[in-house]
Amino acid sequence: MNTNKNPLSETSSQILEWIKLSPKYLFAIAFFTGSLLFAPYWILERSGLIVYIDRFRVWISLIFWLSFTLLVTHSAIDVYNKALMPFLTKAKKKKQMREWLLHLTPKQKEILRKYFGENTRTQNLNFMDGEIKELVNANILYLSTGIVGMGYRTPYSINTWVWEYLKKHPELLSGE
Numbered sequence: 098m099n100t101n102k103n104p105l106s107e108t109s110s111q112i113l114e115w116i117k118l119s120p121k122y123l124f125a126i127a128f129f130t131g132s133l134l135f136a137p138y139w140i141l142e143r144s145g146l147i148v149y150i151d152r153f154r155v156w157i158s159l160i161f162w163l164s165f166t167l168l169v170t171h172s173a174i175d176v177y178n179k180a181l182m183p184f185l186t187k188a189k190k191k192k193q194m195r196e197w198l199l200h201l202t203p204k205q206k207e208i209l210r211k212y213f214g215e216n217t218r219t220q221n222l223n224f225m226d227g228e229i230k231e232l233v234n235a236n237i238l239y240l241s242t243g244i245v246g247m248g249y250r251t252p253y254s255i256n257t258w259v260w261e262y263l264k265k266h267p268e269l270l271s272g273e
Contacts, residue, residue, distance in 0.1 A: 116167060123168040130161035190236065194259060197235045198269050204228045206270045209237070209263065212255050213270070221250040229253065 118126075133141070133150055134157060141147040150157065201209070205228050211220060219241050222229050232238040237259050241252040263269060 118164075118167070120168055120171040123164045123171065126164040127161060127168055130157050130164065133157050134161055191258060194236060194256075195262070197237065198259070198262070198266075201269070202228065205232060208232065209255070210270045212260070213263065213267070218260060219252050219254045222253045223249050224251045225249050 133146065134154070138147070141150055208222065208228060209232075212218065222238075224240075229238065233240065233253070237256055238253045239256060241254045
């Protein structure tokens with residue numbers, strides 16, 4: 098039975114564990130190793146660390162740069178997720194809505210024309226109507242309140258972005 102372990106396999110699994118480290122630990126490791134590398138000589142000499150630093154400088158440097166790089170990567174991913182992703186998602190939704198507005202059914206055009214004909218952002222519509230449900234699912238209209246009025250009619254408002262877009266492009270509501 099072969100009990101020899103593959104050192105390459107162990108090293109790669111250790112690197113994977115490093116990659117999984119939380120940013121707070123990566124910061125601590127980068128700060129500590131950076132302090133060892135960049136501290137004034139006299140501090141390292143007085144603390145008795147100079148012997149170890151001279152001996153293991155390559156490894157300390159490698160650990161510093163690895164932890165620093167992983168910390169920067171974590172930060173960049175956080176910035177992307179918190180700042181850029183919502184912007185990109187909103188832009189994608191607007192693009193989908195624009196695309197949706199190009200393919201409205203004649204009845205959907207008629208429903209939306211009433212908003213502009215009456216110059217209102219809200220109107221009472223039949224919540225059982227499938228065309229209205231489609232406009233709601235496409236984020237073109239939204240339910241203004243959760244209260245259903247008499248005869249299945251309830252207030253629906255037009256999305257602000259859609260209102261502005263259709264004011265600029267009324268041709269999308271023309272024809273049947």
